[in-house]
Amino acid sequence: MLVAPLSSGSAGNAYWLESDGTAILVDAGLGPRETKKRLETVGREIEHLAAIVVTHEHYDHIRGAESLARKYQVPIYLTRGTLNASRIDAAETKTVVFDNDTSFTIGELQVHACKTIHDAADPACFVVEARDGTRVGIASDLGYVSQDVVRHLSGCDGLFFESNHDLDMLRTGTYPWSLKRRIMSRFGHLSNDDSVNAVQRLLGAELKTLCMIHLSQKNNHESIVRDMCTRLLRRTGASIDFAIAKQFEPTGVFDVARRRERKAPLGQMSLF
Numbered sequence: 001m002l003v004a005p006l007s008s009g010s011a012g013n014a015y016w017l018e019s020d021g022t023a024i025l026v027d028a029g030l031g032p033r034e035t036k037k038r039l040e041t042v043g044r045e046i047e048h049l050a051a052i053v054v055t056h057e058h059y060d061h062i063r064g065a066e067s068l069a070r071k072y073q074v075p076i077y078l079t080r081g082t083l084n085a086s087r088i089d090a091a092e093t094k095t096v097v098f099d100n101d102t103s104f105t106i107g108e109l110q111v112h113a114c115k116t117i118h119d120a121a122d123p124a125c126f127v128v129e130a131r132d133g134t135r136v137g138i139a140s141d142l143g144y145v146s147q148d149v150v151r152h153l154s155g156c157d158g159l160f161f162e163s164n165h166d167l168d169m170l171r172t173g174t175y176p177w178s179l180k181r182r183i184m185s186r187f188g189h190l191s192n193d194d195s196v197n198a199v200q201r202l203l204g205a206e207l208k209t210l211c212m213i214h215l216s217q218k219n220n221h222e223s224i225v226r227d228m229c230t231r232l233l234r235r236t237g238a239s240i241d242f243a244i245a246k247q248f249e250p251t252g253v254f255d256v257a258r259r260r261e262r263k264a265p266l267g268q269m270s271l272f
């Protein structure tokens with residue numbers, strides 16, 4: 001499965017997933033023109049888009065969904081809570097409502113949805129599964145990582161996981177206290193510490209690609225996230241492609257495939 005993070009963070013989120021001729025966007029936080037442009041820079045064509053799958057109604061995840069859906073005549077998959085809390089006009093735009101903790105099929109892709117905890121109506125994270133069984137998990141905007149989410153994301157070949165803020169930077173930063181409290185709450189976003197703890201629980205033998213997403217521009221640094229994850233991966237001895245998703249340009253194209261049975265000596269890594 002090809003995965004191309006086109007934009008990641010509070011200024012817009014969009015992830016392109018493509019396998020066996022089916023392509024979907026998970027979140028559509030960019031308008032049609034910018035989405036098309038970013039796809040072109042990574043050699044993908046928006047005309048192949050089959051559907052948009054939305055995690056929740058916040059503007060940075062849904063801003064371009066309606067215009068993209070109308071322009072390219074594709075449906076938007078979302079929970080009832082997300083639809084009702086959004087401004088999407090279901091009479092004019094094709095929508096498909098799914099329930100959290102169920103699975104649905106879009107072309108050759110299977111999408112498994114799991115409820116997340118965040119200050120939104122009925123937010124979701126996803127595992128997208130290809131015909132050959134390759135599984136890619138995408139989870140962002142989590143106030144807290146529930147057992148259900150850990151169970152859901154276990155055994156993925158590729159994981160795109162939120163690492164929003166450094167707690168000290170957030171505490172001492174310029175955000176108003178009310179916003180700091182919201183971000184730090186169980187309905188806000190994951191700190192780097194929470195995120196690395198969760199990733200540690202999710203590191204399975206299958207994991208081939210790990211990409212940290214939705215980093216705060218104001219309250220985080222790529223170098224902090226990179227250091228923490230490098231330490232974790234070094235400790236576990238896992239050989240994993242590691243990346244940090246960018247906000248203002250595509251991060252590249254990850255070719256996530258099922259890891260073949262292979263006996264690599266412990267400590268031999270191909271990081272960075």
Ligand SMILES: [Zn+2]
Binds near residue numbers: 009010013061141214
């Ligand atoms: Zn967000």
Ligand SMILES: [Zn+2]
Binds near residue numbers: 118
């Ligand atoms: Zn959100």
